[in-house]
Amino acid sequence: MKVTLNRNAFLAELATVQRAISSKTTIPILTGVKIVLSDEGLALTGSNADISIETFLPVTDEKAEMHIETTGAIVLQARFFNEIIRKLPENHLSLEVLSNNQVSITSGKAAFTVNGLDAESYPHLPVIDEKNQLKLPVRVLNKLINETTFAVSMHESRPILTGVHFVLNSSELLAVATDSHRLSQRVIPVEQAIEDFNIVIPGKSLLELSKSFKDEEELVEISIMENQVLFKTANMYFYSRLLEGNYPDTNRLIPTSFNTEIEFQVPELLSAIDRASLLSHEGRNNIVKLSISPDSVILYGNSPEIGNVEEALSYKNVQGEALDISFNPDYMKAALKAFGEGEIVVKFISAIRPFTLEPTDTETAFVQLITPVRTN
Amino acid sequence: MKVTLNRNAFLAELATVQRAISSKTTIPILTGVKIVLSDEGLALTGSNADISIETFLPVTDEKAEMHIETTGAIVLQARFFNEIIRKLPENHLSLEVLSNNQVSITSGKAAFTVNGLDAESYPHLPVIDEKNQLKLPVRVLNKLINETTFAVSMHESRPILTGVHFVLNSSELLAVATDSHRLSQRVIPVEQAIEDFNIVIPGKSLLELSKSFKDEEELVEISIMENQVLFKTANMYFYSRLLEGNYPDTNRLIPTSFNTEIEFQVPELLSAIDRASLLSHEGRNNIVKLSISPDSVILYGNSPEIGNVEEALSYKNVQGEALDISFNPDYMKAALKAFGEGEIVVKFISAIRPFTLEPTDTETAFVQLITPVRTN
Numbered sequence: 107m108k109v110t111l112n113r114n115a116f117l118a119e120l121a122t123v124q125r126a127i128s129s130k131t132t133i134p135i136l137t138g139v140k141i142v143l144s145d146e147g148l149a150l151t152g153s154n155a156d157i158s159i160e161t162f163l164p165v166t167d168e169k170a171e172m173h174i175e176t177t178g179a180i181v182l183q184a185r186f187f188n189e190i191i192r193k194l195p196e197n198h199l200s201l202e203v204l205s206n207n208q209v210s211i212t213s214g215k216a217a218f219t220v221n222g223l224d225a226e227s228y229p230h231l232p233v234i235d236e237k238n239q240l241k242l243p244v245r246v247l248n249k250l251i252n253e254t255t256f257a258v259s260m261h262e263s264r265p266i267l268t269g270v271h272f273v274l275n276s277s278e279l280l281a282v283a284t285d286s287h288r289l290s291q292r293v294i295p296v297e298q299a300i301e302d303f304n305i306v307i308p309g310k311s312l313l314e315l316s317k318s319f320k321d322e323e324e325l326v327e328i329s330i331m332e333n334q335v336l337f338k339t340a341n342m343y344f345y346s347r348l349l350e351g352n353y354p355d356t357n358r359l360i361p362t363s364f365n366t367e368i369e370f371q372v373p374e375l376l377s378a379i380d381r382a383s384l385l386s387h388e389g390r391n392n393i394v395k396l397s398i399s400p401d402s403v404i405l406y407g408n409s410p411e412i413g414n415v416e417e418a419l420s421y422k423n424v425q426g427e428a429l430d431i432s433f434n435p436d437y438m439k440a441a442l443k444a445f446g447e448g449e450i451v452v453k454f455i456s457a458i459r460p461f462t463l464e465p466t467d468t469e470t471a472f473v474q475l476i477t478p479v480r481t482n
Numbered sequence: 483m484k485v486t487l488n489r490n491a492f493l494a495e496l497a498t499v500q501r502a503i504s505s506k507t508t509i510p511i512l513t514g515v516k517i518v519l520s521d522e523g524l525a526l527t528g529s530n531a532d533i534s535i536e537t538f539l540p541v542t543d544e545k546a547e548m549h550i551e552t553t554g555a556i557v558l559q560a561r562f563f564n565e566i567i568r569k570l571p572e573n574h575l576s577l578e579v580l581s582n583n584q585v586s587i588t589s590g591k592a593a594f595t596v597n598g599l600d601a602e603s604y605p606h607l608p609v610i611d612e613k614n615q616l617k618l619p620v621r622v623l624n625k626l627i628n629e630t631t632f633a634v635s636m637h638e639s640r641p642i643l644t645g646v647h648f649v650l651n652s653s654e655l656l657a658v659a660t661d662s663h664r665l666s667q668r669v670i671p672v673e674q675a676i677e678d679f680n681i682v683i684p685g686k687s688l689l690e691l692s693k694s695f696k697d698e699e700e701l702v703e704i705s706i707m708e709n710q711v712l713f714k715t716a717n718m719y720f721y722s723r724l725l726e727g728n729y730p731d732t733n734r735l736i737p738t739s740f741n742t743e744i745e746f747q748v749p750e751l752l753s754a755i756d757r758a759s760l761l762s763h764e765g766r767n768n769i770v771k772l773s774i775s776p777d778s779v780i781l782y783g784n785s786p787e788i789g790n791v792e793e794a795l796s797y798k799n800v801q802g803e804a805l806d807i808s809f810n811p812d813y814m815k816a817a818l819k820a821f822g823e824g825e826i827v828v829k830f831i832s833a834i835r836p837f838t839l840e841p842t843d844t845e846t847a848f849v850q851l852i853t854p855v856r857t858n
Contacts, residue, residue, distance in 0.1 A: 183788065186760065186764075189760050190791075193753070193756055194757070195753060195754075208789070215793050216754070216791060216792075217791065217792050217793065218790070219789045219791075221787070221788060378571075378592070380569055381566070381592055381594075384562065384565050384566055385594075411597070412559065412562055412597060413584070413596030414594070414595050415566075415592060415594045415595075416592075416593050417592040417593065418591045
């Protein structure tokens with residue numbers, strides 16, 4: 107294998123596969139990046155127990171300025187390799203596999219010789235049947251990930267809740283996540299005639315996936331096998347394992363009739379909650395109190411040691427019964443961040459029943475649920 | 483005490499005194515910021531065992547938009563107070579001391595009430611005789627700090643070496659730091675007729691001082707007492723304790739005759755050393771080797787596990803005997819960074835004697851010393 111190419115184009119690919127490479131793995135070859143040079147271009151692969159990423163830099167990509175002398179393959183220790191490439195003196199570099207899996211990396215007057223591993227011993231990625239593919243713009247999938255993944259559980263006591271539940275049902279795709287204290291559910295229309303599916307993807311995989319995309323306007327093709335999902339774009343294959351087990355039936359958790367409703371601007375409510383949480387974070391229970399009456403909506407935060415805060419909230423509209431309700435402000439902050447800049451309606455039943463948050467724009471099928479904290 | 487003022491102007495002062503406030507102190511009142519409001523303006527004080535900072539925001543400062551209703555003083559828990567001010571909804575805020583050392587902080591519709599401490603119980607700062615003051619532009623002092631402080635020792639085994647030695651001697655100020663493996667010494671001319679001094683200032687204090695200055699063109703007045711030094715600018719008093727004990731005689735360490743000399747461009751040498759250190763950092767000894775001959779200067783780095791690197795260095799001029807010398811690249815990197823962008827001459831005696839680095843511009847009295855590593 108011998109090739110010269112543009113350093114920055116190569117670094118961008120390395121950065122992507124590096125998301126899947128952990129230095130903590132117990133399988134030594136997985137600390138490496140697999141490099142395969144064919145007549146078509148350069149494929150890089152990184153992998154860990156949860157995800158695998160394969161990128162392809164085509165020889166036809168002008169930015170890559172790639173000149174292939176001989177094809178071949180090698181595995182190089184990823185962290186060092188990346189550091190070395192990053193610090194090379196010139197904008198171009200040459201890679202050449204010498205004997206005994208040694209690799210020469212040269213740029214300007216600097217000549218590195220590093221020890222590699224035989225590419226044949228790198229594990230094979232799963233083969234996924236690409237017949238039943240859901241196609242979505244990257245932008246749409248990224249939004250779905252941002253709107254749900256924050257609500258997955260961080261605890262392994264119920265592993266299935268560490269993932270996002272995706273259900274494709276004839277004409278719509280539902281994504282829902284819950285850690286049993288709060289829930290976020292988004293439904294988007296789908297206009298493709300493909301087989302229904304019902305899978306749970308680890309939240310961590312989705313966050314890495316979202317960061318790995320380079321072009322929001324590209325299409326991503328989603329293919330599912332028994333225990334794997336593949337997200338495929340023009341130059342990237344992103345594999346994730348699926349979580350096994352039955353996801354709880356979350357649909358019955360979402361209430362449909364309410365006694366009190368208020369409309370808020372998201373950014374203003376978010377900054378008030380943020381202020382109140384400064385004090386609640388120091389209290390033992392981390393709760394803030396919302397006191398709703400027909401002519402005022404007041405937020406309270408308190409810490410016995412530091413002090414307290416009280417703020418009359420700006421709201422657009424309040425309807426229904428007066429209510430005092432306490433909740434964890436961190437769940438509220440995360441929920442509000444997922445809505446972005448718009449307006450929401452918050453709907454309550456009582457001080458001890460979960461309340462919902464939805465965009466006032468009723469065309470967006472997006473609902474969040476937060477369980478209040480009993481204070482008496 | 484009651485005052486309204488501009489939030490950003492206040493935050494800037496808070497950020498400065500916060501450099502002296504540690505949440506880890508064993509003296510509870512020192513986790514607080516002392517606020518003293520007089521008819522002239524607002525003084526803030528923060529303090530720890532090593533440094534104390536006092537800033538003053540004058541009522542005449544237009545950016546402060548300060549309106550004083552009643553004067554007074556209070557101590558508030560610094561970390562929270564800063565967070566609260568930072569997250570207030572409006573650009574203005576009011577502070578009012580209520581009964582029992584409680585303080586009301588209001589801005590827009592948000593009203594905080596926080597618990598303070600009696601300002602009378604805050605420790606007094608040292609009184610320093612301001613008669614014998616050295617005056618320097620902040621820019622000059624900052625440069626001196628950057629050129630020396632990196633070379634202080636990080637180990638408490640010889641506490642005196644954790645400071646920078648400053649010696650004022652009739653018409654010049656010498657600053658020198660060494661950790662016994664490397665040394666950095668800078669001398670600047672001084673045109674003031676003041677008493678000579680000979681002090682050691684903790685390196686950590688100097689780094690905080692350097693970050694606390696806001697205006698490089700201001701003058702700083704330096705006053706010294708038995709165990710304290712005060713750096714005073716228009717609106718800041720910065721106190722540091724001095725280190726006790728005798729600083730070693732470093733002058734005799736700096737050699738004056740050499741056998742080999744090379745001139746380098748600093749940025750180019752620095753990036754080559756950086757590349758070689760990628761590999762040396764993985765070896766047991768963290769050393770790189772420089773091989774000097776009349777027609778080439780080659781840098782080698784090596785790690786038995788990862789590989790090796792070899793680079794023919796660009797240099798301007800080489801004179802004297804051929805030499806192979808090994809050294810810790812991290813000392814070299816730190817030394818080169820202190821020189822900035824210019825040209826230096828590196829002078830060697832032999833493979834086992836310390837070598838020096840100096841600007842080729844001979845008007846700058848700046849010399850660094852690095853002890854090589856014996857490899858046989």
